[in-house]
Amino acid sequence: MLRRVRIAVQLAFLALFFYLLIRTVGTGEDRLGLPVRAFLDFDPLIALTTWLRTHALPGAMALAAVTVALTLLLGRFVCGWVCPMGTLSQISLRIGRRRRAERSRDGWTAAQRWKYLILVFVLAGAAGGALWTGILDPISLTVRSLSLGFGPGAESVTRGAANALARTPLGRATDPAYEWIRDNVLAPRPPLFEQGMLLATLFIGLLALSWWRRRFWCRVLCPLGALLGAIAQGGSLTLKQKESACTECALCTIHCQGAADPDRMDGWRPSECFVCGNCTASCRQSGLAFDFTFPRLLPLKQKVRQSVTALDVRRRQMLIALGLGFVAAPIARVSPARAHPATATIRPPGAGSENEFLDRCVRCGECMKVCVGNGLHPAGMDEGLLGLWTPLLRSRIGYCEYECTLCGQVCPTGAIRRLTREEKERTVIGLAWIEPGKCLPFAYATPCIVCEEHCPTSPKAIVLEDATVTAPSGETRAVRRPKIDPRRCVGCGICEYRCPLDGDAAIRVFGVNRTGQGSAFDLEDSG
Numbered sequence: 001m002l003r004r005v006r007i008a009v010q011l012a013f014l015a016l017f018f019y020l021l022i023r024t025v026g027t028g029e030d031r032l033g034l035p036v037r038a039f040l041d042f043d044p045l046i047a048l049t050t051w052l053r054t055h056a057l058p059g060a061m062a063l064a065a066v067t068v069a070l071t072l073l074l075g076r077f078v079c080g081w082v083c084p085m086g087t088l089s090q091i092s093l094r095i096g097r098r099r100r101a102e103r104s105r106d107g108w109t110a111a112q113r114w115k116y117l118i119l120v121f122v123l124a125g126a127a128g129g130a131l132w133t134g135i136l137d138p139i140s141l142t143v144r145s146l147s148l149g150f151g152p153g154a155e156s157v158t159r160g161a162a163n164a165l166a167r168t169p170l171g172r173a174t175d176p177a178y179e180w181i182r183d184n185v186l187a188p189r190p191p192l193f194e195q196g197m198l199l200a201t202l203f204i205g206l207l208a209l210s211w212w213r214r215r216f217w218c219r220v221l222c223p224l225g226a227l228l229g230a231i232a233q234g235g236s237l238t239l240k241q242k243e244s245a246c247t248e249c250a251l252c253t254i255h256c257q258g259a260a261d262p263d264r265m266d267g268w269r270p271s272e273c274f275v276c277g278n279c280t281a282s283c284r285q286s287g288l289a290f291d292f293t294f295p296r297l298l299p300l301k302q303k304v305r306q307s308v309t310a311l312d313v314r315r316r317q318m319l320i321a322l323g324l325g326f327v328a329a330p331i332a333r334v335s336p337a338r339a340h341p342a343t344a345t346i347r348p349p350g351a352g353s354e355n356e357f358l359d360r361c362v363r364c365g366e367c368m369k370v371c372v373g374n375g376l377h378p379a380g381m382d383e384g385l386l387g388l389w390t391p392l393l394r395s396r397i398g399y400c401e402y403e404c405t406l407c408g409q410v411c412p413t414g415a416i417r418r419l420t421r422e423e424k425e426r427t428v429i430g431l432a433w434i435e436p437g438k439c440l441p442f443a444y445a446t447p448c449i450v451c452e453e454h455c456p457t458s459p460k461a462i463v464l465e466d467a468t469v470t471a472p473s474g475e476t477r478a479v480r481r482p483k484i485d486p487r488r489c490v491g492c493g494i495c496e497y498r499c500p501l502d503g504d505a506a507i508r509v510f511g512v513n514r515t516g517q518g519s520a521f522d523l524e525d526s527g
Contacts, residue, residue: 002277002290006080010087017084021146025187026372026406030421037366039084039139040412042067045119045224046140046362049126049133050413053359058414068231073292075237076228079218080257080274085138086225089215090257092207111213111220112259112272116313117321119226124325130332130386134363138217138224141203144365144389148193148378149200151369155186193368194377194394215257218274229271236292237275239268245287252279252288262288332386345383346393346491346511348376348407349400349427350417360415363389367407367416374398375493376407393429395493395509400429402456402492425457430491430509432461432484438506441481445471451482451495451507461488462495482507 017039024036037060040046047064051057067078079086118136125132134140162178165171193199209216218225243265252262260273280288333355348367351357368376368391375398378389391407393400402425408418419427432451436442455462464480471477491509499505 002275003281006275006277009081010090013082014084014087017142021143021369022185024147024366024369024410025185026370026401026404027184028188030403030405032370032406032409036370037364037410037412038063040143040362040364040366043137043139043224043412044068045122045137045227046133046412048227049122049131050360050362052123052126053129053131056414058412061412067228071228071231072235073237075232075235075270075273075275076225076258077275078228079222079225080276083138083218083224085142085222086215086218086274088142089207089210089217093210093214113313113317114220115222115226116230117317118221119223119230120318120321121325121328122223124322125329128326128329130329131359131362133223134361135388136221136223137362138222140362140364141206143369144363144378145199145203147365147369149196149198149203152191152193152196153200155190158186159190187374188372189374191369191374192397194397195380195389199378199389214259215274218257219259219272232273233271235270236294237270237273238291238293239270239273239279240289240291241265241268242285242287245283245285247285249284251282251284255279255282332384335384345379345387346395346430346493346509348391348393348416349405349424349429350408350419351415351429352417357415358386358390360413361390362413362415364412365389365391366410366412367391370406370410371398372401372404372406373494373497375400375497393491393493393509395430395496396505397497399494399497400492402490402494425490428490428512430489430493431486431512432489432491432495432507432509434482434484434507438501438504439482440501440506441467441469441479443506445469445475445477445479447479448500449480449482450498450500454494454498456492456494457488457490459485459488461485461490 020034020036020038023032023034035041041060041063043061044064044067047057047061050061071078122132122136134144158178158181162174162182165174165178206217206221213219239262241262246263246265248263250263253259255278256262256273257276257278258272258274260269260271260279261267262273262279275290280290345354347354347357348371363378365378368378375393375395376391377394377397379387379392381388383390383392403421405419405421405424408416411418434442440446440448449464452460452462452464462482462484465483466478467481468476468478469481491512493509495507496505496509499507
């Protein structure tokens with residue numbers, strides 16, 4: 001019975017996750033109307049590391065306390081019932097080659113310690129100056145991979161199928177459905193993201209590990225699972241075992257998703273149990289059942305010592321992970337691959353100073369998916385490991401919509417501050433710069449006013465000046481040449497995006513020094 005209920009709940013939460021993910025898209029209004037970031041708000045690992053790094057917590061992330069309270073009551077149920085990464089790992093196991101499940105006592109326990117060491121490293125890094133959370137947090141990882149890796153391909157297939165059907169007799173029947181999907185589900189313009197193939201391939205690789213070892217990600221690598229396991233170790237959920245009914249068939253262990261040793265009398269490990277119900281369903285003697293007990297109250301120091309012992313993590317390993325986290329954090333902060341990331345990087349509006357932004361960003365990709373102009377893309381190693389997969393504005397691929405504030409609405413940690421429309425229109429994220437050697441009116445005496453036409457500010461930051469120039473043929477021509485007013489330019493990038501030249505544009509948007517509020521830049525008045 002428990003197993004059937006768990007499967008139904010798993011599929012329901014997975015459907016909810018995909019629904020919110022699909023609806024994380026701008027549809028013409030500057031509001032989403034749905035709690036699209038709900039899974040991230042309930043994530044205690046994101047909440048804990050954000051607090052360690054900034055000593056503050058966004059209000060919505062207080063919901064993570066609900067997850068902690070339920071874990072104390074129900075054990076590590078989030079991994080087995082709620083987490084989309086866990087459900088997809090389980091589905092991939094059924095799709096891939098099935099293997100006989102292994103017993104944890106046969107050397108598998110040692111590998112399960114890795115996730116606790118990864119957790120210690122992540123927590124130490126957050127305390128020491130580097131927020132690594134988003135790289136391996138399962139919710140951030142799943143949102144990022146599906147949004148940036150698989151999302152553009154899914155939209156391309158949908159549009160292509162609709163266009164193909166429109167040319168057949170079925171077109172009249174399918175057109176209304178496609179129009180609804182186009183207006184409510186698809187992005188305003190077909191998205192594409194840098195590193196999309198890489199992110200999709202990494203995600204597939206992590207899921208495929210389940211073909212080798214059942215739910216490898218959840219058992220071995222997941223830092224959120226490690227945190228929930230540590231909490232569940234001191235919780236009230238227990239597995240009652242009837243020794244008189246046990247025939248040592250080991251079916252419960254063979255079917256256990258978490259390698260929690262349900263067949264060991266008094267050796268069951270709540271820190272590894274996903275509460276999947278496979279053990280109770282597989283026991284032919286009805287010798288296993290979940291129950292609740294109230295753990296004995298102990299001094300905090302003694303409780304921590306007992307929990308660490310129960311997790312079977314060696315003290316030396318723990319100290320090494322702790323030390324590496326503290327050492328790696330300051331090195332990462334002072335060793336970006338780019339020489340001056342604060343001035344060369346264009347972040348989303350409301351991002352604040354570079355250090356403040358990196359202290360909060362968990363690389364979930366929500367801001368990139370919801371970007372109406374498809375201007376935000378994941379950073380590569382050119383921003384260093386600390387900036388990997390954080391959002392950057394790539395103006396040649398897309399732009400920042402002048403009146404859009406959606407990125408601040410979906411950010412779970414406050415890395416992108418939520419702005420009003422009036423604040424957004426005054427927020428400077430970059431500065432346009434014309435290259436006369438490439439610009440058509442300057443270099444070739446050819447009329448072109450594209451950048452001025454698309455400049456959204458009022459008054460326009462790009463103005464046209466009349467000039468008489470000599471063309472390469474020697475002919476004298478009257479043209480209108482663009483000029484940038486730095487007091488009005490906000491760096492939205494639409495001018496660079498719309499520039500008709502192939503390759504690099506003749507007008508480029510560069511980053512500027514951002515203030516703590518992310519609403520001004522350090523340029524003297526050019527009066």
